[in-house]
Amino acid sequence: MLLQELHGHKLGVCVSGGLDSRTVTKRLIAAGCDVACFVADLGQPDESDIDDVRVRMEATGAPCTIVDLRAEMAEACFATIAAQATYDGGYWNTTGLARAVTVRGLLAAMRAQGCSVLVHGATGRGNDQIRFERYTNVLAPSMHVYAPWRDPELLAEFPGRTQMAAYLQAHGLEAKVVRKRYSTDANLAGLSHEAEDLEDVETSCLIVDPVMCVWPQQAPDVLRDVTLRFEHGRCVAIDGVAMAPLPLMQLANAIGGAAGIGLANALENRIIGTKSRGVYEAPGMELLGTGLRAIYQAVLDRRASGLFAQMSRLLADATYDGRLYDPAPRAAQACIDVLSAHASGTVVLGLYKGHAFVQAIRECAATLYNPADASMEASDGLNPTSSQGFVEIQRCEAVALARAGQISLPPSLPPALPPSRRGAEHPHVVATDLEHLGRPAVVVGETDVDAPHTSIAS
Template identity: 40%
Template sequence: MQNSEFFGRRVGIALSGGLSSLAVGARLLEDGHDVVGLAGYLGQCEPAEFDSFVDTVRASGMPVRTVDLTPAMATAALDLIAFDGHYDGGYWNTTGLSREVIVAGLADEFHDAKCEVLAHGCVGGGNDQRRFERNGARYLPDIPVFAPWTDPEMRAKMPDRAAMAEYLDRRGLVPMPGNTAEHSIEGNLAGVSHEDASLEDLRTTPRALPRQLGVAPEEAPDSITTLTIGIERARPVELDGRRLPPAELLRQANLIAGRCGLGLVDVFENRVNGTKCRGVYEAPGMQLLSSAVRTAYETVTDRAADELRRTLSRVVGVSVYEATTGSLAARAARAGLEEMARLVNAVIELEIYKGAVIGRAIKDVDHAAQVVHQRRFAGTGHNWASGPLTVSSAAWNGS
């Protein structure tokens, strides 16, 4: 679809604060299109920064509707932890996950604003272009999606990121911090991705990359940080005995794990279009919380269940990355994992030191878990004794 094909039809553009989507929206508006900005707040920055960004866009003449998507983003992230749905190299799918949250979360505003075309700023031929198309087909059926960087007319006006940055500067528009012609940051409550020319050179290590959600391991405290994480049905619900809503729990986990140097992964992933690409991601809270959940799973699942869990988790991880979470395979995988998650109720203690989880202890566990614990020194001393897995007398509801 080219922009000349939808003159007279209202365009809703998904704005997250990135350079590209802002440039597309401003260009369409200047070209005479009827454009409405749909801005979802996913925790990609401080609330005041987001409000300032929205005010600037509105001042340029574009109406903007905003939606707080942090509760949905946090719930989706904790579900992904429960399903162990990471992708290649331990990437926690924070970008792919956010695309579904954005399209699903903005669908009501899209209809309420009487928009007829969904636009985005994603790079032509990349993962996100396909994610918007697939999520659009699921949550906004029969709505055409405008992929700007596959449109020759749009590309002629802004052939590269430098041209986009120059155009926005002339218009007095500023993207979120960190988004420049040389560097792109895609962030939300669950994590941050980094892209730039230097990282596309595989000889470059991302070790010196300025982190958005924490510090490098060598800058972390010299003492061990100990934290307990309460888990119900494989979802983290408590930090150090404090029960928190999903969004606040994820924020606190990011703060704790970030200052301890956790969370940066450098992966070479298999992309939706069949190519390979380097990805550099931060997700300290996801790394921390998933370490506790995996410990709980190891404690309460037998070998057959654990092997099945790993297979189903891979299906979920791929479906989030490829935006096929509505497929039969993905839905069946989630249903199977939910059955296992019923018994994943525990309190796990983790010890964190300079970018690593160095110790773990099971402080409490669901007594309904059908596994047998074998021990020697706590038994006869001469023979291995077996019995039900027990830690303490605390009661969990495993029904």
Template identity: 35%
Template sequence: MAKGKINKVVLAYSGGLDTSVILRWLQENYGCEVVTFTADIGQGEEVEPARAKATAAGVKEIHIDDLREEFVRDFVFPMLRANALYEGEYKLGTSIARPLIAKRLVEIAVATGADAISHGATGKGNDQVRFELTAYALKPDIQIIAPWREWDLLSREKLLAYAETHGIPVEMKRDGTKSPYSMDANLLHISYEGYDLEDPWVEPGPDMWRWTVAPEQAPDRPTEITLSFAGGDCVAVDGKTLSPADLLAELNRIGGANGIGRDDIVENRFVGMKSRGCYETPGGTILLKAHRAMESLTLDREAAHLKDELMPRYASLVYNGFWYSPERLMLQAAIDQTQSVVNGEVRLKLYKGNVLVVGRRSPTDSLFDASIATFEEDAGAYNQGDATGFIRLNALRLRVAGRKRG
């Protein structure tokens, strides 16, 4: 992109080292006005300090938006309806936040008359893809500045040197140290990458985890909770109706206290490399288990099995940044059509890192018929003799093939 043709750019800004350097770099290299956007999606840290930092850097238009409810309601919950897991393990906590941030970036760019948007994702990761695919889907002619693909500040040491040269304040943690890990947090999860995790054989240290107690240090007695579902979404905990964001925060608290939701994964990034990451997703882990239990009672067998066949594709679309693609929207419509019957309650026990389903009921939509499933006499509800023909018909091709081999 030719420098000097950008008059105004909207930057996804956290106030940390990377985006503080990017802010000054954009001003210096593009000679443009920078509008900052900071999203509160439940990262657990105050976002207001970003306002002071942006003001000190000469930013005139500063946007700080509380997106927690929208994040859980319109992004996390639809994904949970799909029971989405990437490569069978990753609960997509970072992936699902990026389309919302990018969507808001584009909205602010339109509202402020900006020529471009900018982000701090590196050229090695997935986030650059997620941000930019979303932006192009929503505004096809948007211009995007990705400093990590343009500059030579490719290490923390170079970033710190740039910050010192340009008088950019860099805050450390209160105890004078900074976590060595690359971390990302929102209401669904917190992730850890880099440092000693770059050796897949090394076990993470106990001091790395922030949200969850170690399972072996969790309470010796299980915590029992009941979750209520309506239309496929969890709406209440122990009979108390909560907003989507408050509900997820409450389950994070309960799950974290019981050592729920730790994952250590080597995953395949979209850009081609393998990456090792550790994740804490206490509330999401609970919700996935409970949602599946609710569906087991209320969904037709073939609908449930088809959902399971579609889920890996859905999860890959989310992971790779195709939230606004026609195929993800098509899959979502099909998934959501099944959820009208996913109503009822699930009772769980949380115990030392485990989520145990101990009960489920749906007075209106349960397909479980005790009169048919019983091991006792069923008074003719099911004719066991019918199984003879069923088995022989299904065995026909096997018998034909067996005769040929014999």
């Protein structure tokens, strides 16, 4: 949609109270549009009082509604932690996660007030435009979307922040351009810092002044122990104190942030195909995610772990791409729910200057770990002689691969046999020693298969 197409619609504007939000809102009012503003309260740590946003927006002349989505955001955090759904480079994609919660929550409020157009202030070069619009499309197909920063008229009128500030000042609103070294997006799950000086990859990430965290070198020189209790893939208590998801996430953020964990500097792959640099804070996500990962290692077998990894990647991509409510990620989440059903136990973590490590796992009833089976000492567990048959079966496959000439090593490795034993037509490979098996030698790789005489080789 373009500006001239908005008349006759009631507009619901997603706002944060910043320069962009106020400029767009005031410009739409000046164009004669029916405008209402909506703020998502996601537990933003950089807003000491979310009501300040309402005050700033109502000064433009539009009514403003605050929608409390903190509990929903906490639940989204727990679902992402349960899925271990980290994105490119292994960071917690807190902004993508927040967009799913924001659009779903604000759409309900907008429709209740009769809005027929959702307005967002995402740039035409980033991911958020896709997230806002795709979630609107799938959750409210009849709702239109207006993106002012893709409208040629507004782009020409406001090419930069200086012009925005001048416009607001001309309408009697306080506005000033503050030179920022980067921009920040924040919610309960964490913060994303990007743009401006951070766009230069040669600029140190240390220019960022963390909000939830401290840089590791600023963390205390004392090891901090923290005990986490998990039930079915969800943390239910910290240091023995049971809490609901929202206060638990807030406490996890405080504990992890003080220790300097959950900071990441990533060059990620954007939805539109470009690269983007970001510095991320997610101390609570990292704290709880590290603890739960230890439980998964105890209760998931190898094949379940492989399936879990696939579903985790699918959900991470869906979060980033704005597709969390699509059929595939919903099915993946159902799979995660099954795999996490036995993920209950207590984990003791050690936190020290940016590091979180597992000290102990306790009270994990569904653990697959049996010390007697794994011990190198004599025990009543697995009988070591019972492995003989399995080893011989494995050998059968290995010898078949060698006999078929399918085994090779990189030519940079030293030969396993002297040059005289190498195949004349293959100077970089050698003949496998199968002669003692009663078969002619074959050219394979630079290795000498030492096949012991067993019944299966005859």
